[in-house]
Amino acid sequence: MAQSNLKLRMLEAFRFRMFSFLAIVFILFLVLIVQLINMQLVQGEEYMLKSKLNMESNIPIPAPRGEIYDRNFQPGGENTVIVSNRPSFNLSTIPARFESKSELRKTIKKLSVLLQISYDETMQFINEHNPWERVVIKEDVAFSLIVKIASHKNLFPNIDWEDEPVRVYNMGNNFFHTVGYVGSISKDEYEKYRGRGYKYYQKIGKAGIESEYDVVLRGTDGFIRRIVDVRNRVEGEEIGLNPIAGNNLVLTIDSDVQAAASDAMEGLKGAVIVLKPFNGEILAMVSKPDIDPNLVISRANNKLIRELYNDKDKPFLNRAIQARYPPASTFKLVIAISALEEEKWNPNLTYYCTGKYTLKGYVDKDFYCYKHHGLLDMYGAIAESCSTYFYQLGYKIGPTIILKYAEYMALGEKTNIDIPGEITGFIPSKKYKMKTFNQPWYDGDTINLSIGQGFISVTALGLADFVSGIVNDGVVYRPHLVREIRSPDNAQVIKRIVPEKIREIPLSQVTLNTLKTGMRLSVKQGTSRRLSYLKIPVAGKTGTAQTRSVRKDDKTQHAWFVSYAPYNSNPENAVVIVVLVEYGIAGAVGAVPVAEQIYLKLISLGYF
Amino acid sequence: MFRKDEMYRIDYVLVFAVILIVLFGILMIYSSGFDPIEKVNKGMYKKQLLWFIFGFVFMIAVTFINYKNLGDYSIYIYIGMNIVLLFTALFGAPVRNIRAWLNLGIISIQPSEFMKLALLFILAKYLEFRERDIRNFRELLIPTVLTLIPVLIILKQPDFGTAMIFIPILFTMLFVGGADVSHLLSIITIAGVALIVPMILTYREWAGEEGSNFILDFFKDTNLLFLVSGILLLIAVIAFVLHFFLIKKYYRKIYIPATVISLGLFFSVLIQHFLKDYQKKRILVFLNPNLDPHGSGYNIIQSKIAVGSGGFLGKGFLNGSQAQLGFLPEKTSDFIFSVVAEEWGFLGSIIMILLLSIIVFRGIQIALESRDKFGALLASGISAIFFFHIFINIGMTLGIMPVTGLPLCFVSYGGSNLIMSMIAIGILINIRMRKFVH
Known part of the structure; x- marks a missing residue:
């Protein structure tokens, strides 16, 4: 009985365990089914996409970037093409398609020998990228090499080639700082722009118009859809999307003027701006030193690019909009405006120049003029750039009003030119001096300010804007470089850039006349009389900015020349030229000759 | 020999499930052996059909001998199989660096597959013998040693996946055999x-x-x-x-x-x-395949893509891009289920899982109904073998189990596993047939 009881109990225990086992099996089968439901029914479409990605090897067809022309563009005519494209081939791959890392390495090794590129650098470049994304191994590969690779496809598995037009900058250095250049999209840029259709293998404008108008120029890449197996054997091929070419741009720049300005600045450092104050169109904008963009766009020139970046002359810096200089004597125009507008002064009032001005104080301090001028009215003071006159005038007006007018003239604001990277000038204040130097504003600071020295600094374009305001009776238009956006075939104008009035300074007629007359007098008989012989009447103002740098020769000063022509005629035809030459000795010596050459060119081109 | 009434007790449900599932499998081997670019078939499906016929003969043959008599020889079968296994591990022809195959001239067999059944017999025999004392901790020693001997030999081949499948089988046998649950849990x-x-x-x-x-x-x-x-x-x-x-x-x-x-x-x-570091990493790649998109992680990623992209109805026979264009690795053996899931979708996958679960549940039912402990243990062991192969293999294709290289019983291409499975079915039929005989 006990025996059979035990047997029964054991049978019960066995049955219990069998049912437990059954339950576990049942649950685990359910786990499989739930996972299956999850994968096939819930995430099915996601996986479907991945499976398509697997078998579709999409070879991009890069869209040709828009061409860039100068202002004299005529549809159908013989035009000056500043930037164009030429056909070229890229070799690319998707690393994750290789069966193994060693196969990838083997293929790249063979390729590096054929292409004469560094194996290590190429592998490093590939490893830096997501293995599922297309990596360009080498750009601009010779057609003969492509033919070689194509005919030995089994030796180079998973290596694709696509033709990608290469940018050609036909004008060499001349347009480096205005048009800019393109380059491979960087990691940061990709993160920033990926949502807007940018692909990691694409080019992007890095500076200048190429960058600002990238969206207009780039077009839309197409692609060839290939059905491939795991070894990249092609089962079918079709065009997935035809590329759409980017739009073309017509600049406001005249390439002849640009070339003349560039030639005039040859060997110098500095910037030139030539613009039409009537609508803000920039005819030329040069910054020196510059670089041939054709060198910068090739990945093969990485070393050279790095050297240029570290060059102490900073060739990448656009001195027209990205550097500040003391305005020096050009700022005397602002002093004159403040004096006249506040009605404390009229242009016929005189000061006597003894060659120096003594600031009375606890200790008397002398401020010098470069010459003994004698008795001068305001016209003469502007023409001769007499410092003594403006020391006294500035002292009389006081810093608060001067600085208010400097701000009024927008010397501390951006001009909002249509290329990136612009900085503002700097207008100091009493507060600024207290905060930075822990000192109050001294009378000496006012005297310095009166001749545009000390804390104040401006950009060349900011100064050009200021002169435009004078020429254009107080109205300032946004300076711009692009005139029209045209369709890829140039047949239609997609957008015409309308001049945009950004400022209207209500200057009195007396003020405007005084400034214009003074500037004209400067060319006729004053500091810029070198230009007096030109057959159009030029008006201008020189400036010589002291720098803090210590140099052995006499070139310790920056040279300014701001000017416009023709004097006293319809502002519609007027052209403003601002020249800045770093370490150019003095405005009259360093900057005026540059302007002279440009005026000669403008005359010969029939601008006046 | 059969008595006439025994003929009626042949488990026809089981037999039909097996036939259906093997034919389904052969269809999938046909599909995955097809090269859509060269438009040729590698012809593996014909071999599998041949092995199925062999296996069927074996299955019938096994039903003729009373399983209890087989049990009496279990110690000799066990020792004999271990010797064959050892010989294979030492002198077998290496295929992909694994000495798992014994070349018998016209065919190669994989002794580790048959070892699974031999171990089952001796464990069942031992556990039946020690039924009363198995709750003692020290009684677990001998079954463990019996399992570890073939495991170590197979690890020497080295075939990690096959070796590991013995562990859950041992645990199932001990659990069903009555071992203390707290011991097993410990x-x-x-x-x-x-x-x-x-x-x-x-x-x-x-x-x-x-x-x-x-x-x-x-x-x-x-x-x-x-x-x-x-x-x-x-x-x-x-x-x-x-x-x-x-x-x-x-x-x-x-x-x-x-x-x-x-x-x-x-x-x-x-x-x-x-x-070693690489050994630890291999286990990790299973946990997160993206860690190694080129190595074994690649297999899991591609398998998951194949399964997931199948959707509800599948891409159609011979139309699975993952399988047909070669993205799916080992598609006739380890990853055959991915082909099913890709080409026949959720519907086909569920049918296959249901057919497979019928076999497992039928095995458990036979264990419950068996007239003696030996038969019960044998049947539950066979169910365990089937179940763990199915769960680990399908789990692997779904990315919830590691890539171990275990075949999917009845479906994966491979003679040894199919014939072993058919013999195991024969044993199940055998046990069920004799449940009422006294």
């Missing part, structure tokens, strides 16, 4: 602690995760681990001694978990020291 806990700690550490190191964490720092310091393990052991010993003198139940509640965790930590230190 062993599983020790193994769990021993494995999980080094895995987490390797993962963090590999993934380059920075940052310090109190718990992780503790696990990194092997000296500290040894210390804690020692203290726990000391507590366990004291509790055990107290338990010995003043028999109170709660001491048992102290010394058993203390010993378990202590041993777990101790082994985890050993594993941290003795498992």
Whole structure:
């Protein structure tokens, strides 16, 4: 009985365990089914996409970037093409398609020998990228090499080639700082722009118009859809999307003027701006030193690019909009405006120049003029750039009003030119001096300010804007470089850039006349009389900015020349030229000759 | 020989399920052996059909001999199979660096497949023999040793996946055979602690995760681990001694978990020291295939894409891009289920899983109805073999189990596994047929 009881109990225990086992099996089968439901029914479409990605090897067809022309563009005519494209081939791959890392390495090794590129650098470049994304191994590969690779496809598995037009900058250095250049999209840029259709293998404008108008120029890449197996054997091929070419741009720049300005600045450092104050169109904008963009766009020139970046002359810096200089004597125009507008002064009032001005104080301090001028009215003071006159005038007006007018003239604001990277000038204040130097504003600071020295600094374009305001009776238009956006075939104008009035300074007629007359007098008989012989009447103002740098020769000063022509005629035809030459000795010596050459060119081109 | 009434007790449900599923499998082997670019078939499906016919003959043959008589020879079968296995591991022709195949001239067989059945027989026999005493901890020693001998030989081949399948089979047999559940749980806990700690550490190191964490720092310091393990052991010993003198139940509640965790930590230190980095990483790649998109992670990623992209109705026979264009690896053997899921979708997958589960559930039913313990243990062991192969294989294709290279019984291409499975079916039929005979 006990025996059979035990047997029964054991049978019960066995049955219990069998049912437990059954339950576990049942649950685990359910786990499989739930996972299956999850994968096939819930995430099915996601996986479907991945499976398509697997078998579709999409070879991009890069869209040709828009061409860039100068202002004299005529549809159908013989035009000056500043930037164009030429056909070229890229070799690319998707690393994750290789069966193994060693196969990838083997293929790249063979390729590096054929292409004469560094194996290590190429592998490093590939490893830096997501293995599922297309990596360009080498750009601009010779057609003969492509033919070689194509005919030995089994030796180079998973290596694709696509033709990608290469940018050609036909004008060499001349347009480096205005048009800019393109380059491979960087990691940061990709993160920033990926949502807007940018692909990691694409080019992007890095500076200048190429960058600002990238969206207009780039077009839309197409692609060839290939059905491939795991070894990249092609089962079918079709065009997935035809590329759409980017739009073309017509600049406001005249390439002849640009070339003349560039030639005039040859060997110098500095910037030139030539613009039409009537609508803000920039005819030329040069910054020196510059670089041939054709060198910068090739990945093969990485070393050279790095050297240029570290060059102490900073060739990448656009001195027209990205550097500040003391305005020096050009700022005397602002002093004159403040004096006249506040009605404390009229242009016929005189000061006597003894060659120096003594600031009375606890200790008397002398401020010098470069010459003994004698008795001068305001016209003469502007023409001769007499410092003594403006020391006294500035002292009389006081810093608060001067600085208010400097701000009024927008010397501390951006001009909002249509290329990136612009900085503002700097207008100091009493507060600024207290905060930075822990000192109050001294009378000496006012005297310095009166001749545009000390804390104040401006950009060349900011100064050009200021002169435009004078020429254009107080109205300032946004300076711009692009005139029209045209369709890829140039047949239609997609957008015409309308001049945009950004400022209207209500200057009195007396003020405007005084400034214009003074500037004209400067060319006729004053500091810029070198230009007096030109057959159009030029008006201008020189400036010589002291720098803090210590140099052995006499070139310790920056040279300014701001000017416009023709004097006293319809502002519609007027052209403003601002020249800045770093370490150019003095405005009259360093900057005026540059302007002279440009005026000669403008005359010969029939601008006046 | 059969008596006439026994003929009626042949499990036709089981037989039909098997026939259906093998034919389904052969269809899938046909599909995955097809090259859409060259437009040729590798003809593996014909071989599989041939093996199925062989297997069917074996299945019928096995039903003729009473399984109880077979059980009497289990010790000889076990020893014989181990010798063959050892011979294979030492002198077999290496295929992909694994000596798992024995070349018999016209065919190659894989002795490790048949070892599964031999082990089942001897375990069933032993557990039936020691039925009354199996609750003692020391009684677990002999079944464990019996299992470890073939496991070690197979590891020598080295075929990690096949070796590992023996462990859950042993546990199932011990569980069904009546071993103390707390003993089994203790062993599983020790193994769990021993494995999980080094895995987490390797993962963090590999993934380059920075940052310090109190718990992780503790696990990194092997000296500290040894210390804690020692203290726990000391507590366990004291509790055990107290338990010995003043028999109170709660001491048992102290010394058993203390010993378990202590041993777990101790082994985890050993594993941290003795498992090679690449071995630890291989297990990690299973946990996160994206860690290694070129290696075994590639297989899992491609398999998941194949399964997931199948959707509800599938892409159609011969139309699975993953399988047909070669993205799916090992598609006739290990990843055959992915082909089913891709080409026949959720519907086909569910049908296949249902057919497979019929076999497993039928095996458990036969175990429950068996007239003796030996038959019951044998049937549940066979169910376990089928079930763990199915679960691990399909789980692998779905990315929830590691890539171990285990075939899917009845479906994967491969003669040895198919014939072993057919013999096992024969044994199940055999047990069911004789359940009423006294």
